[in-house]
Every structure is written in C-alpha cells, then in structure tokens.
Amino acid sequence: MRRFLAIRIAQSLLAMLAISVIAFGMTHLSGSPVDSMLPEDAGPEEAAQLTRELGLDRPIHVQYFKFLGRVLSGNMGDSIMSPGASALGVVMDRMPATLLLGGFAIIVSTIIAIPIGVLTAVYRDTAFDAAGKIIALLGQAAPPFWLGIVLIWVFGVTLDWFPTSGRGGFSHFVLPAIAMGWFQVAALMRITRSSMLEVLDSEYIKLARVKGVPESRIIWVHALRNAAIAPLTYFGVIAGIILTGSVVIETVFVWPGAGQLAVEAIRARDFPVVQAVVLTFAAVFILANLLVDTLYAYVDPRIRYR
C-alpha cells in the first residue's frame, strides 16, 4: 500500500508540474504584456525598462523557474482587474462557492443514478429499465448550459418555484445542481447497472437467496455494497467534469464561484487570475483522483499489487 501511494503521489506531482509549464506557457502565447501595461505615450526606452523589470528579457527557462518558485510559495502575482488583491486570494475567495455547488451536483447525480442503476439491473428488460435509460440518456444529450436556461425559464420564472440566479439558501442550489448533475447520471447509472448485473449473478448472492435473506436486503445491502466499487472510481472523472462544467453553469446562473471568475478574468485579460484558476482547478482534480485511487486500492486489495 505504501509503495502504491508513493507512486501515485509522485505521478500526481509530475502532472502538477507539467500543468504549471502549460499555465506558464499560455501567458507567453498572447505576447508581451508590456504594451498593455504602459501608458500610450511611452517610448521604446520605457518599454525596454519595464521588460527588464518584469524579467521578460531573461531566457525562457529562467523565467519559468522564477515563476515556479513564486507559485510554490503561494504567490501568483496580483490581480489586474481588482487592483491590490493577490490572484490566488481572489480565486480562493471564490472556490468555496464552486466546491459547494459541485458537491451538490455530485449528490444530485448520485441520488438519481445509483437507485436507477440498481433498479434497472434488478428489473432489467422491463418498462422500468427502458424509462431509466431514457432519463439518463436525455441528461447526457442536453448541453448543461441550455438545460440551465430552460430550467430557469420553466421552474424559475414561469412556475416561480426556485430563485434563478445568485447564491443564497438551499433553494438557490436546486436548479444549478440539477443542470450540472444530470449530465453525469447516464454514465454513473450505466456503470452501476452493469456492475450490479455482474454481482447479482454471483454465487454469494445465490447463497444469500437460498438462506432466505429478504430480497430487498440482498439487493440494497449484499449486492450494492460490492457493486458500488465500480461507480466509486468514476467519481474521479466526475470531479473533472463538474469543475469544467462549473465555468458554464456559473455563467448561466450568475453563481459567484471560481468558474465565473475565470470567464471574467479571461475577458479582462487578467492572466495572473486565469493562471491561478487553472492551477487551482487542476490541483483539485488531481487531488480528487488521488483520493479516489487511494480509496479504491483500500477497498479492493487487487489494485495495490498490480
């Protein structure tokens, strides 16, 4: 287990390092920031001086290591759109809202997907099976941003059941969490279903039936406990989809999270903030996957010794 953990942690760090290279490189893609930072009437000497001050005249790898050093000490520069605030600080202020909404979305998709997955496996090839599939496939086909707009229109404005934008109490979470979570349902349900089918076919379930264990207990306790391992690994993937999706959903619902911040920062060409968001999202995603893998290895010993 320790060896497995060491390898996984080393891989995660390597991935983080590579992402820092990309985050560093992308700011250079758009050219030198000097021109936009100087006043209109500045001459070439002033431009050269600012370039020197920012260290932009140094070799690119020297610049990268300086950048990396700053990032490791938690300094990603200052935000351009909100002067005086550090880029990382601005992002961290917004992260709780994003993670909270993401968490809600994951709960929504789990609540819908796991029971449907289990029941479609138990009642396979019936009308229920078909209905479950249709619900899941519809969610996978509807683009989340459009689903969000339609939910706002129907449940927010026409029926006036839920608030349409911003952050507040529980009711504010309902629409964005559904718009975000429904997309994941299909995949999660499918994995649960096939995993359940396999488990329900196994010897120990037959034994439990012979022993006279009530059917509901067999399904929801004996079988689901083992079948749940497969969907568990999928939560790492979901974490990525949710983070990426937050950019779009937060824009639609005017949710004050890091995804919306990213869109604002990119429009304002606030690259320190963009870098901070990319690095933070990547870190959360990599951490989530490390966690899922560790949990998986803990639950299923075969993984550790592969």
Place this chain on the structure above:
Amino acid sequence: MSSDEQESVAPIEPGSERPPEPQPSSGRRRARWRNYPVVSIFILVALLVFPAITADWLAPHDPLQGSIPDRREPPVFFGGTWEYPLGTDRIGRDILSRIIHGAKVSLSISLIGIFFGGVLGTLLGLLAGYFRGWLDAVVMRLVDISLALPTILLALVLAVSVGPSFQTVIIVVVFVLWAFYARQVRGEVLSIRERDFVARARVAGNSHARIIVRHILPNVANTIIVLATLQVGSVIILEAALSFLGVGIPKPTPAWGLMVADGRQLIVSAWWISLFPGLAITLTVLALNLFGDWVRDRLDPKLTQV
C-alpha cells in the same frame, strides 16, 4: 414479436463471425438494440447530415441577414406565421434557417476534430504500445496530464490569446480527444504485440513500420471506430459550450451554441430563440449516443465506458 423469438433461438451458422453471447437474455436485448439505429439514423440524417450538406438550398431565409421589422417573431402555432416556422431572433433572422446552417458547423467541427484527434492519438498509442520503453512512459504521462487539464479553461485561454475562430475550436477538440485514443489503442497494442502472428511477421522479415500498419492497426480499427462514433456527441456539446461562452465559433456564424447564448437574456419574452437550437443539439446528441452504443455493441462490446 416473432423477430424476438427468432433472434433468441437462431443457431450460429458455421460461417458466422459473431460468437454467441454469454447472457441468457441477450437475444431479446439485442433485438431491441437493433431497433434503435433506425430511429437515430433517421434523426441524424434529418437533423444533421442532410441540412449540413444542403443548407444553402434548404434554408428558406438568409441565415445572416435579418429583417428588423420581423424581429422576435414567435413560431407558428404560437402566434407566428409559416414564413418563420420557428420564429425569428432579436434582429429578425429566421431561426430555422440558422439551425439548418448551424448543422454545417457542428458536423464539420466534429468530423475534422475527431479525425485529427483520432489520427494523432492512434499514432502515439500504436508507437507507445509497440515500442514500449521511454516512449511509452512519455506518452502515458502526457495522456495523464491531458486528462487532468481543465479543458474549457484552456480553450478559453487559447481563444483569448489567439482569438476565437474555427481553427481554435479544432485545436481545442484535438487537444481534448487525442488522449482517449492513445490510452485505448496503447492498451490493446500491448496485448496484440505478444500474439504469435506478430512474432511470425517479424521472423518473416517485415519491418516494424509494416507490422504496425499491416498487422496491428487492423486489429485496433474497431476500437478506433467505436471511440470516434461515441465521441461525436460530446464534441458537439463541447463546441456548443465554447461558442456559448463566446470563445468558440465567432459571431455572426450560425452555430447552435452561439444561438442559445443569443437568446439567453430573452428566455422569458422570446423563449424560442434559445429553445430550438438547444433542442437541435439535444436531439442530435441523443441520436448520436444511441447510434454510438449500437456501433459499440456490434464492433467492440468489451468497451463498456469511454
């Protein structure tokens, strides 16, 4: 349902390539699966392929030129006329004509993006799996990194630094897709290269390049086709999301995601502007996913989740 019964008892003919499937009820299920593609192929042709090819001839109005007096005209049956069956947008452009032209964008982006992503990923996967060693290590780490990056954010950054355009969207799509092919193809090549026919081909004096192209590639072709089919839907959603955020297809090109964004603020007063393009995406992706599932069940049933 005589076809059902025939399906379940049909003997495997000597020349038949398909082995019998292990599950006892698979006959019934397969019979139902076989009915799906008829509907989805019909939707795909009617909604995506046919309009994309014949857009200039099929569309009743100019997709770019609006008529201001006719702006925000509701769809027929909702107070509108047959002149604009799905209504008009805020500058009087015909929604139907724009959806028809939008099919061209969705189809070409997904085909071109999947082609280049597939070729790149397959090539790297073949080389990594066949030659192993450092090349394999490098490619697999790149795959990990690519899958860990927050896609939409990178797309946003790229779009802002080099400007949103058709090519930018293609680059983003290729960037997102290649890793899936590389990972899957490499995994399969690892086992194929150990098979006898590869060793014999080598003994017979074939070059590595010839073995890869003539002996290994045909054996992973099914996987590549299945992956490509299953991905068309997600590429359409990705393109729509990018266009929705204003970093995909630039205005005023009729792209479905852009049209949804256009009507977002008017969803209460002129719901048809956003609703219909979103429905077009949903129906198309739904049909694509069902079609992809069917292709997978036929060609490569062991690919359970991609």
